[in-house]
Amino acid sequence: xxxxxxxxxxxxxxxxxxxxxxxxxxxxxxxxxxxxxxxxxxxxxxxxxxxxxxxxxxxxxxxxxxxxxxxxxxxxxxxxxxxxxxxxxxxxxxxxxxxxxxxxxxxxxxxxxxxxxxxxxxxxxxxxxxxxxxxxxxxxxxxxxxxxxxxxxxxxxxxxxxxxxxxxxxxxxxxxxxxxxxxxxxxxxxxxxxxxxxxxxx
Ligand code: 5GP
Numbered sequence: 001x002x003x004x005x006x007x008x009x010x011x012x013x014x015x016x017x018x019x020x021x022x023x024x025x026x027x028x029x030x031x032x033x034x035x036x037x038x039x040x041x042x043x044x045x046x047x048x049x050x051x052x053x054x055x056x057x058x059x060x061x062x063x064x065x066x067x068x069x070x071x072x073x074x075x076x077x078x079x080x081x082x083x084x085x086x087x088x089x090x091x092x093x094x095x096x097x098x099x100x101x102x103x104x105x106x107x108x109x110x111x112x113x114x115x116x117x118x119x120x121x122x123x124x125x126x127x128x129x130x131x132x133x134x135x136x137x138x139x140x141x142x143x144x145x146x147x148x149x150x151x152x153x154x155x156x157x158x159x160x161x162x163x164x165x166x167x168x169x170x171x172x173x174x175x176x177x178x179x180x181x182x183x184x185x186x187x188x189x190x191x192x193x194x195x196x197x198x199x200x201x202x
Contacts, residue, residue: 002094002190002193003091003092003094004032004090004091004092004093004094004095004096004097005091005096005097005115005116005117005181005184005185005190006087006091006096006097006099006109006113006115006116006117007096007097007098007099007116007117007118007119007177007180007181007184008098008099008100008101008105008106008109008110008116008117008118008119008161009021009098009099009100009101009118009119009121009177010100010101010102010103010105010106010118010119010120010121010154010161011120011121011122011123011154011167012123012129012147012150012151012152012154012155013133013147013150013151014123014129014130014132014133014147014151015121015122015123015129015132015151015167016121016123016132016167016170016173017100017121017167018051019170020121020165020167020170020173020174020177021033021098021100023170023171023174024098024174024177024178027174027178028178028181030095030096031095031096031097031098031181032086032090032095032096032097032098033051033097033098033100034082034083034086034087034090034097034098034099034100035049035050035051035052035053035083035086036051036052036053036080036081036082036083036100036101037052037053037055037059037060037063037069037079037080037081037083038052038053038054038055038060038078038079038080038081039054039055039056039057039060039078039079039080040054040076040077040078040080041054042054043138044138045138051100057079060072060079060081063081063083064081067084068083068084068085069081069082069083069084070082070083070084070087070099070108070109070112070113071101071104071105071108071109071112072105073101073102073104073105073108075102075150076143076146076147076150080101080102080105082099082101082105082109087099087113096181099116102154103153103154103157103160106118106160106161107160110160115189117162117163117180117184118160118161118162118163119161119162119163119164119165119177119180120158120161120163120164120165121164121165121166121167121173122155122158122164122165122166122167123166123167124166124167124168126152126155129148129151130148133147133148133151163176163180165177165180
């Protein structure tokens with residue numbers, strides 16, 4: 001059996017990556033999602049264990065000490081980290097898993113999992129990004145400013161990724177990600193076992 005693939009998805013806050021991923025998982029429920037452990041407060045529309053496990057700084061720091069995280073980063077004053085175990089067990093079972101992280105997290109994962117495929121989700125323009133962030137109504141003006149400035153820094157690092165998906169039309173963006181996943185399964189390193197099987201039986 002082939003190992004599952006790891007797909008890293010990043011994009012600035014307000015790029016629409018959550019909406020894209022929700023639609024992707026509705027279309028492809030077999031793909032796993034890496035639930036991050038984070039120390040920021042829960043937003044109204046969020047549920048424990050759906051996208052994030054909301055934990056204390058103390059518990060997070062213990063996870064760092066116990067080497068339970070594949071990567072972690074501090075973003076706008078809070079810790080965000082990817083637990084190692086679920087990623088390893090998904091890929092060993094042959095399942096694909098999507099890890100949604102910021103650009104620093106993506107950089108760390110690429111260094112550790114060299115076969116991971118990375119996808120950057122771009123907003124169609126900075127003006128649209130600003131609109132989406134201020135229209136969300138869940139954050140203060142100060143936090144929105146910090147998120148905008150962090151968004152600019154992240155967009156500058158989009159060149160580190162294997163693929164860029166522009167979120168102008170939601171359905172097209174979701175289909176683009178499905179195409180990326182499929183095409184990576186068609187690569188030689190994912191298909192090698194089939195060639196070997198055919199050759200063994202001839
Ligand atoms: P938000 O607070 O808007 O949910 O997320 C803020 C940023 O943290 C986003 O860029 C998101 O991709 C990133 N993020 C979410 N989970 C993780 C994680 O486990 N590790 C890292 N490094 N970043 C994460």
